[in-house]
Amino acid sequence: xxxxxEPGPSLxxxxxxxxxxxxxxxxxxxxxxxxxxxxxRTALLLLLLLALGAVPGSLIPQQxxxxxxxxxxxxxxxxxxxxxxxxxxxxxxxxVWFSAVYLLxxxxxxxxxxxxxxxxxxxxRARPPRTPQRLERLPAHASFHTDRSPVDVLDxxxxxxxxxxxxxxxxxxxxxxGGSVRAQKGYSREAGNLIFHTSLLAVLVGVAIGSLWGYxxxxxxxxxNGFANTLTSYDEFASGRLTGSDSLPPFSLQLDNMTADxxxxxxxxxxxxxxxxxxxxTAVPGAAAEPFDISVNxxxxxxxxxxxxxxxxxxxxVTVRDGSGNLLASGPVPFLPTDASYVSEGVIKVPEAxxxxxxxxxxxxxxxATGPDGIPVSAFPEAANPALSLFVYTGDLGLDSGxxxxxxxxxxxxxxxxxxxxxxPLRLLLRPGQTARLPNGLGxxxxxxxxxxxxxxxxxxxxxxLPLLGLSVALGGLMxxxxxxxxxxxxxxxxxxxxxxxxxxxxxxxxxxxxxxELDRLVAxxxxxxxxx
Numbered sequence: 001x002x003x004x005x006e007p008g009p010s011l012x013x014x015x016x017x018x019x020x021x022x023x024x025x026x027x028x029x030x031x032x033x034x035x036x037x038x039x040x041r042t043a044l045l046l047l048l049l050l051a052l053g054a055v056p057g058s059l060i061p062q063q064x065x066x067x068x069x070x071x072x073x074x075x076x077x078x079x080x081x082x083x084x085x086x087x088x089x090x091x092x093x094x095x096v097w098f099s100a101v102y103l104l105x106x107x108x109x110x111x112x113x114x115x116x117x118x119x120x121x122x123x124x125r126a127r128p129p130r131t132p133q134r135l136e137r138l139p140a141h142a143s144f145h146t147d148r149s150p151v152d153v154l155d156x157x158x159x160x161x162x163x164x165x166x167x168x169x170x171x172x173x174x175x176x177x178g179g180s181v182r183a184q185k186g187y188s189r190e191a192g193n194l195i196f197h198t199s200l201l202a203v204l205v206g207v208a209i210g211s212l213w214g215y216x217x218x219x220x221x222x223x224x225n226g227f228a229n230t231l232t233s234y235d236e237f238a239s240g241r242l243t244g245s246d247s248l249p250p251f252s253l254q255l256d257n258m259t260a261d262x263x264x265x266x267x268x269x270x271x272x273x274x275x276x277x278x279x280x281x282t283a284v285p286g287a288a289a290e291p292f293d294i295s296v297n298x299x300x301x302x303x304x305x306x307x308x309x310x311x312x313x314x315x316x317x318v319t320v321r322d323g324s325g326n327l328l329a330s331g332p333v334p335f336l337p338t339d340a341s342y343v344s345e346g347v348i349k350v351p352e353a354x355x356x357x358x359x360x361x362x363x364x365x366x367x368x369a370t371g372p373d374g375i376p377v378s379a380f381p382e383a384a385n386p387a388l389s390l391f392v393y394t395g396d397l398g399l400d401s402g403x404x405x406x407x408x409x410x411x412x413x414x415x416x417x418x419x420x421x422x423x424x425p426l427r428l429l430l431r432p433g434q435t436a437r438l439p440n441g442l443g444x445x446x447x448x449x450x451x452x453x454x455x456x457x458x459x460x461x462x463x464x465x466l467p468l469l470g471l472s473v474a475l476g477g478l479m480x481x482x483x484x485x486x487x488x489x490x491x492x493x494x495x496x497x498x499x500x501x502x503x504x505x506x507x508x509x510x511x512x513x514x515x516x517x518e519l520d521r522l523v524a525x526x527x528x529x530x531x532x533x
Contacts, residue, residue: 034111037104037107037108037111038108038111038112038115040112042108043105043108043109043112046101046104046105046108047105049101050098050101050102050105053092053097053098053101054092054093056089056092057092057093060073060084060089060090060092061073061090062090062091062092062093063090063091063238066218066236067236070090093211094211102204102208105204106201106204106205106208109197109200109201109204110201112197113194113197113198113201116190116193116194116197117194120190120191120194123187123190124187127167127169128166128167128168128169128182128183128184128488129182129184129488130171130182131171131180131182131490131492132490132505135490135492135503135504135505136503136505138505138506138507139507139515140505140506140507140508140515140516140518140519141503141504141505141519142503142504142505142519142520142523143501143502143503143504144501144502144523144526144527145496145499145500145501145502146499146500146502146526146527147499147500148500149495149500150178150179150493150494150495150500151172151179153491153493153500153502153526154170154172154179154180154181154491154493156525156526157181157491157493157522157526158170158181160522160525160526161181161183161489161491161522164185165185166183166184166185166487166489167183167184167185167187168181168182168183169181169182169183173494178492178493178494178495178500179492179493179494180490180491180492180493181489181490181491181492182488182489182490183488183489183490184486184487184488184489185486185487186484186485186486186487186509187486188480188484189480189481189484189485189486190481190486191477191480192476192477192478192479192480192481192482192484193477193481194477195473195474195476195477195480196474196477196478196481197477198477199470199471199473199474199477200470200474201470202466202467202469202470202473203466203467203470203471203474205466206463206464206465206466206467206470207467209462209463209466210240210461210462210463210464210467211240212240212241212242212243213240213242213243213462214239214240214243214459214460214461214462215237215238215239215240215243215248215459215460216237216238216239216457216458216459216460217234217235217236217237217238217457217458217459218234218235218236218237218310218455218456218457218458219233219234219235219236219455219456219458220235220313220334220453220454220455220456221253221255221453221454221456222255222315222332222334222451222452222453223255223256223257223258223315223332223451223452223453224255224256224332224451225254225255225332226252226253226254226255227252227253227254227255227456228250228251228252229248229249229250229251229252229305229458230248231248234458235407249302249303249304249305249460250284250285251281251282251283251284251302251303251305252281252282252285253279253280253281253282253292253300253307254279254280254281254289255277255278255279255454256278256279256280257277257278257279258276258277258312258452258453258454259274259275259276259277259278259452260272260274260275260276260312260381260382260452261273261274261382262380262381262382264382270340270341270380270381271340272381274295275295275296275309275311275312276293276294276295276309277292277293277294277295277309277312277454277456278291278292278293278294279291279292280292281300281302283302283303292307294307294308294309294454294456295309296309304460304462305458305459305460306458306459306460307456307457307458308456308457308458308459309454309455309456310455310456310457311337311454311455312452312453312454312455313334313335313336313337313342313344313452313453313455314334314335314337314342314344314364314366314383314386314450314451314452314453315332315333315334315335315450315451315452315453316332316333316335316346316364316386316388316447316449316450316451317330317331317332317333317447317448317449317450317451318330318331318333318348318360318388318445318446318447318448319445319446319448320348320350320353320358320443320444320445320446321443321444321446322353322354322442322443323441323442323443328350328352328353328358328443329348329350329352330448332451332453333346333347333348334346334408334453335363335364336408340381341366341367341377341378341379341380341381342366342378342381343363343364343365343366343377343378344363344364344366345362345363345408346361346362346363346364346408347359347360347361347407347408347409347410348360348361348390349397349399349407349410351397351399353394353442353443356394356395356396357394357395357396357397357399358392358393358394358438358442358443359392359393359394359395359397359410359412359415360390360391360392360393360428360445361390361391361393361410362388362389362390362391362427362428363376363388363389364386364387364388364389364450365377365378365385365386365387365388365389366378366380366381366382366383366384366385366386367379367380367381367382367383367384367385367386368385368386368387369385376389376429383450386431386432386450387429387430387431388428388429388430388431388447389427389428389429389430390427390428390430390445391417391418391425391426391427391428392417392418392426392428392438392442393410393412393415393416393417393418394415394416394418394442395414395415395416396414396415397410397411397414397415398411398413398414418438418439426439428445430445430446430447431447432447432448432449432450433446433447433448433449434446434447435447485508485509486508486509487506487507487508487509487515487518488506488507488509489504489505489506489507489518489522490503490504490505491503491504491522491526492504502526504519504522504523504526505519506518506519506522
């Protein structure tokens with residue numbers, strides 16, 4: 001990359017004479033700013049800022065990745081959250097400051113690559129530099145005398161250097177009394193630098209395309225239920241600015257079985273051992289359904305969309321009837337896990353209830369047990385002894401207010417918690433198959449059984465292969481730039497008092513190089529005592 005620009009002649013003169021520095025014109029100021037932006041120092045600084053900017057995006061929940069985690073963070077840190085909102089920390093990767101650094105780094109790389117490519121093309125066609133007049137001034141230099149003619153020495157040097165992949169030119173003196181061989185290699189070092197920076201630019205472009213035209217969403221599907229890839233079917237959805245809801249691929253899937261197994265003994269007891277979701281997927285409407293099998297790190301690919309299995313949980317099957325026995329609600333209701341033992345929270349909303357709507361809020365316990373304080377807990381995450389604990393609310397659920405409402409929370413502003421005769425909150429504790437009768441003839445609640453649900457993440461990132469390819473190629477370019485050593489060599493031969501004086505010099509253009517070894521080998525081969533390479 002370009003270094004810091006040197007001051008112009010007028011500026012140097014003003015500095016020497018102690019005069020006031022003349023003001024830069026707009027054109028000169030723009031040229032200076034462009035040189036600063038495309039310098040190596042600026043690019044490294046921008047790359048460092050980009051890496052530092054990604055740190056809060058990894059430590060703090062992001063709105064586009066997990067909105068529910070953002071809500072929990074806000075509730076846990078009410079004083080810190082407003083400050084984080086001011087700096088867009090909950091949406092780091094789409095924030096103004098992160099985008100500005102991203103764009104500046106892209107422009108800096110483009111401004112660096114384009115001129116360096118032209119310079120490299122000219123250097124690639126250039127011939128080795130002329131032989132210096134005083135080879136003995138170079139750090140790696142040797143000389144000797146031989147009985148061979150100068151022409152033979154130069155021919156031998158030419159063959160040796162070509163064999164070692166040097167680009168070689170021979171300069172013969174007009175009288176035939178001598179001449180020199182000039183050689184150079186290591187042109188691929190600069191190519192490695194260009195490949196590295198171009199690949200880094202490809203990574204940035206690929207990520208930008210994926211962010212603008214890609215999308216990501218999450219959905220919870222209970223066993224026996226299906227999903228259609230439409231915007232209204234998602235629990236959480238985030239898309240790029242150039243992605244429309246009408247551009248979503250029209251696939252659908254049916255979840256037949258969700259399996260979650262856990263370690264039963266040993267130090268890892270209670271840890272998940274297997275997550276697996278099976279069912280059928282229809283790529284386009286009217287096409288034949290194909291079976292799928294999704295597990296961790298083995299997503300389902302539907303066209304350019306990937307479906308990942310990122311979690312599981314339990315969906316208690318509940319039936320609610322009114323006082324006359326009429327069915328009000330029935331089916332599995334997902335409860336979200338809150339800890340490693342899969343104690344799960346959830347709500348059940350029954351807007352069809354009369355005269356007032358019903359709402360239930362509580363916990364699902366996969367393996368119910370009684371804690372030391374008498375409160376029900378779960379002893380193991382697998383559904384070995386399931387129980388459902390519910391509080392009952394009556395009133396207005398707020399579903400007709402016109403405001404969106406999460407299916408996993410209960411708006412209690414216009415609800416009343418039912419109480420027992422002793423004034424304590426009414427808590428229902430049900431086992432599978434049990435039915436509880438609600439007071440005041442409100443109806444009954446039956447815990448029919450337990451289904452499992454799969455939490456799926458559905459994501460599409462156009463040209464997702466480009467960042468991966470860019471990183472792979474960048475690594476190769478970096479290896480070239482680190483291990484290829486640009487090197488020059490000269491051999492001069494001339495007749496002196498009936499013999500041939502040979503001067504050999506080697507110059508490495510890379511820091512911390514060791515040209516002495518190359519010099520010794522070349523001298524030994526020219527003397528005829530070494531093993532030609």
